[in-house]
Amino acid sequence: MTxxxxxxxxxTGTSSxxxxxxxxxxxxxxxxxxxxxxxxxxxxxxxxxxxxFRCPEPVVEALVKRAQHGVYGxxxxxxxxxxxxxxxxxxxxxxxxxxATILTVPGIVPTLNMAxxxxxxxxxxxxIQPPVYHPFYxxxxxxxxxxVTNPLLVRDGRYDMDFEDLxxxxxxxxxxxxxxxxxxxxxxxxxxxxxxxxxxxxxxRNQVIVIADEIHGDLILPGNTxxxxxxxxKAFEQQAIIxxxxxxxxxxxDLHCSNIMIADETLREGLAGTIRANGLSGMNPFSLLATxxxxxxxxxxxxxxLAYIAGNAARVAEVMAERAPMITVSPLQGTYLQxxxxxALGLDAAGLEDLxxxxxxxxxxxxxxxxxxxxxxxxxxxxxxRQTVDLAxxxxxxxxxxxxx
Ligand SMILES: Cc1ncc(COP(=O)(O)O)c(C=O)c1O
Numbered sequence: 001m002t003x004x005x006x007x008x009x010x011x012t013g014t015s016s017x018x019x020x021x022x023x024x025x026x027x028x029x030x031x032x033x034x035x036x037x038x039x040x041x042x043x044x045x046x047x048x049x050x051x052x053f054r055c056p057e058p059v060v061e062a063l064v065k066r067a068q069h070g071v072y073g074x075x076x077x078x079x080x081x082x083x084x085x086x087x088x089x090x091x092x093x094x095x096x097x098x099x100a101t102i103l104t105v106p107g108i109v110p111t112l113n114m115a116x117x118x119x120x121x122x123x124x125x126x127x128i129q130p131p132v133y134h135p136f137y138x139x140x141x142x143x144x145x146x147x148v149t150n151p152l153l154v155r156d157g158r159y160d161m162d163f164e165d166l167x168x169x170x171x172x173x174x175x176x177x178x179x180x181x182x183x184x185x186x187x188x189x190x191x192x193x194x195x196x197x198x199x200x201x202x203x204x205r206n207q208v209i210v211i212a213d214e215i216h217g218d219l220i221l222p223g224n225t226x227x228x229x230x231x232x233x234k235a236f237e238q239q240a241i242i243x244x245x246x247x248x249x250x251x252x253x254d255l256h257c258s259n260i261m262i263a264d265e266t267l268r269e270g271l272a273g274t275i276r277a278n279g280l281s282g283m284n285p286f287s288l289l290a291t292x293x294x295x296x297x298x299x300x301x302x303x304x305x306l307a308y309i310a311g312n313a314a315r316v317a318e319v320m321a322e323r324a325p326m327i328t329v330s331p332l333q334g335t336y337l338q339x340x341x342x343x344a345l346g347l348d349a350a351g352l353e354d355l356x357x358x359x360x361x362x363x364x365x366x367x368x369x370x371x372x373x374x375x376x377x378x379x380x381x382x383x384x385x386r387q388t389v390d391l392a393x394x395x396x397x398x399x400x401x402x403x404x405x
Pocket of ligand 1: 049106107108109110133181185213215216245247253257258
């Protein structure tokens with residue numbers, strides 16, 4: 001099968017958050033300025049994490065067929081669905097999942113919120129590793145928790161975990177949960193098995209439950225190896241809530257479907273109780289069908305998309321090194337979200353935002369939204385055509401070259 005990732009699909013008119021909206025302090029508002037009416041000089045939206053690519057053809061075909069059936073009543077989760085999830089985890093990640101441990105829910109962000117609510121008491125603490133996906137913060141504060149940070153260490157653009165700091169923070173008996181982002185959004189690290197084991201051992205020793213957010217776990221660029229947290233072994237799996245989905249992998253995010261693996265029965269029943277208490281029962285027929293079809297029939301398209309994204313990332317590294325060497329680009333090992341360090345430009349937050357949005361006319365995620373450790377950085381979404389990446393790079397490097405001084 002051939003894939004045409006170079007083709008730009010017009011997403012305007014679909015109420016796409018990425019293309020037609022913007023975020024104002026976390027609230028999404030319609031933004032006319034990005035609409036197609038503004039022609040060639042429109043602001044290029046390269047922020048929110050979805051792909052501009054069409055999702056795999058077998059998924060489109062299955063959804064069209066199901067839509068044509070015309071009856072969309074309540075739908076159960078068939079055994080073929082859990083078989084497909086289990087099969088994917090075994091084949092792609094070498095992780096054997098017991099189907100009885102899988103809770104299927106409409107999203108990972110809702111799950112993070114419900115997990116925090118389920119497993120902490122007022123005043124308890126939840127550990128995160130900034131700079132990190134911003135809804136992690138709200139999932140803690142929304143649910144009565146206190147945030148404890150174990151900031152990542154950065155050197156020459158490469159990020160590592162600070163294990164000494166983790167030892168100290170996890171030893172606080174008030175720390176009940178740790179949210180692991182694996183691979184890490186926004187810094188693009190794919191944690192090695194050794195790093196994950198060390199992280200997991202510290203948490204286990206201190207009775208800290210690990211919530212492993214593996215939503216980007218299939219988006220691993222060639223040359224890197226992903227280790228599923230559950231594949232570390234039973235002891236790690238027993239003290240973890242592992243969040244997986246086909247949503248980022250195959251660009252199905254707004255079909256809202258994720259699979260949460262919880263091996264320990266008490267933990268699983270704890271989260272299941274909160275799910276019930278929220279009246280969340282059942283999924284919709286499209287989300288289940290899309291996920292099952294993608295896992296069964298779309299592996300080839302995933303490998304093709306990963307190769308294309310690696311090409312986009314190589315282009316960013318090459319052009320920045322040549323035309324804006326004061327910007328440090330972090331190596332992209334996983335996800336399609338490229339992180340880069342603009343601190344050497346000497347701009348404050350407003351100045352950097354102005355440079356990207358008004359001078360370069362690209363709409364990126366400002367680094368500070370991922371925590372103060374992200375200030376002076378930018379995150380650019382590379383799941384788009386090479387042409388879009390090239391245009392963005394031209395605009396950004398021109399804007400940098402035109403900075404006074
Ligand atoms: C690390 C991470 N977790 C969760 C999500 C969103 O999950 P969901 O759409 O299933 O709520 C994202 C989306 O960008 C993400 O990057």
